[in-house]
Amino acid sequence: MQNRRLWGGDLEVSAIGFGCMGMSWSYGPPKDKREMISLLHDAVDRGVTFFDTAEVYGPLLNEELVGEALAPFRGKVVIATKFGWEANPNDGGKWSALNSRPEHIKQVCEGSLKRLKVDAIDLFYQHRVDRKVPIEDVAGAVKDLIREGKVKQFGLSEASAPTIRRAHAVQPIAALQSEYSLFWREPEETVMPTLEELGIGFVPFSPLGKGFLTGKIDASTTFDNGRPDGRRRSRRRPQGDGEERPHGTRWSPRRDCGCCPVALERCSELSNWPVDLCGWRLHHALRGLVTVDNRTAGRVDDDSLKCDLLLSCSEHGPAACLIGSRRSEVTTRQAAMRANAPLMLLTEKQNSLIVS
Numbered sequence: 001m002q003n004r005r006l007w008g009g010d011l012e013v014s015a016i017g018f019g020c021m022g023m024s025w026s027y028g029p030p031k032d033k034r035e036m037i038s039l040l041h042d043a044v045d046r047g048v049t050f051f052d053t054a055e056v057y058g059p060l061l062n063e064e065l066v067g068e069a070l071a072p073f074r075g076k077v078v079i080a081t082k083f084g085w086e087a088n089p090n091d092g093g094k095w096s097a098l099n100s101r102p103e104h105i106k107q108v109c110e111g112s113l114k115r116l117k118v119d120a121i122d123l124f125y126q127h128r129v130d131r132k133v134p135i136e137d138v139a140g141a142v143k144d145l146i147r148e149g150k151v152k153q154f155g156l157s158e159a160s161a162p163t164i165r166r167a168h169a170v171q172p173i174a175a176l177q178s179e180y181s182l183f184w185r186e187p188e189e190t191v192m193p194t195l196e197e198l199g200i201g202f203v204p205f206s207p208l209g210k211g212f213l214t215g216k217i218d219a220s221t222t223f224d225n226g227r228p229d230g231r232r233r234s235r236r237r238p239q240g241d242g243e244e245r246p247h248g249t250r251w252s253p254r255r256d257c258g259c260c261p262v263a264l265e266r267c268s269e270l271s272n273w274p275v276d277l278c279g280w281r282l283h284h285a286l287r288g289l290v291t292v293d294n295r296t297a298g299r300v301d302d303d304s305l306k307c308d309l310l311l312s313c314s315e316h317g318p319a320a321c322l323i324g325s326r327r328s329e330v331t332t333r334q335a336a337m338r339a340n341a342p343l344m345l346l347t348e349k350q351n352s353l354i355v356s
Helices: 033-045 061-073 102-116 135-147 161-170 192-198 209-214 230-234 259-268 283-296 303-316 329-339
Strands: 003-005 012-014 016-019 050-052 078-083 121-126 151-157 173-179 201-205 276-278 344-346 353-355
Touching (some): 012 016, 033 061, 033 283, 061 078, 061 102, 102 121, 121 135, 135 151, 135 161, 151 161, 161 173, 161 192
Parallel strands (some): 016 050, 016 276, 050 078, 078 121, 121 151, 151 173, 173 201
Antiparallel strands (some): 003 012, 344 353
């Protein structure tokens, strides 16, 4: 497994990280705890050293799982977690309310340290920008935690370039985590230039398009909750020539190449910069992808094939074969408001980006 150093700090991690959210939350019911611990151990054995969780995943359950599973590997792995959400009494107690007040950040840190069974959090992200709290206050609170030895590095997630600059001026940011894949390339224009200028690392989540870019999902696919498309129902879905087809298959002319390395290749084109954050719930899925990485460092060996594939993705990429948006329109508007960023929607009728 290749290692990469996050530009903003001294963290050296595996080129492919493990996003642990789906084990406990969001994509169907939680998986069997013993099975997930075994899967996390399998990932470590295969060279994965970067693991991502958050207080809100579960909530709390995912941090507890990760803390128990990775306890034998202290000093050998890097664990990132996140703060910024809390239970919302106006939403049935769901963790849908933002809270990045400094006192809350410090409370979350204490709880995360206990659940993760660590003395210091390797990378502490603000999960989403809270417009009620100046980002300078957020960065200052994490700076205090770093001084106290409870946090090693500070990160942001889904933040705009101006917000990144303001936070970085108070406390250097090690990494930004945002969605980035062949499906969603907007960060190339909006945040990546700023990250490169300031020397901040980039951790793309969902580099395989929430599973659609594996080529294993089509319109008939059902998930753990038994509904077609499940959580992903309102998001992107495949289309082409008047009929739906599996995502990714049209981008891989040679079946033995597969869709996953092609999708990850796009993220790896930036001078070995990003650390791709993938999520697994099944042993065979982990072994299939990480085996490819062990053999080719996450890249397509055949340069001519690689160029053809990337050119095809650039010329006929997401808009040519997708309908639907990254999120529902409501959540997209909410996210844009939180990040104080332009609103971007992929319209079903036009398959084009609208900026407002």
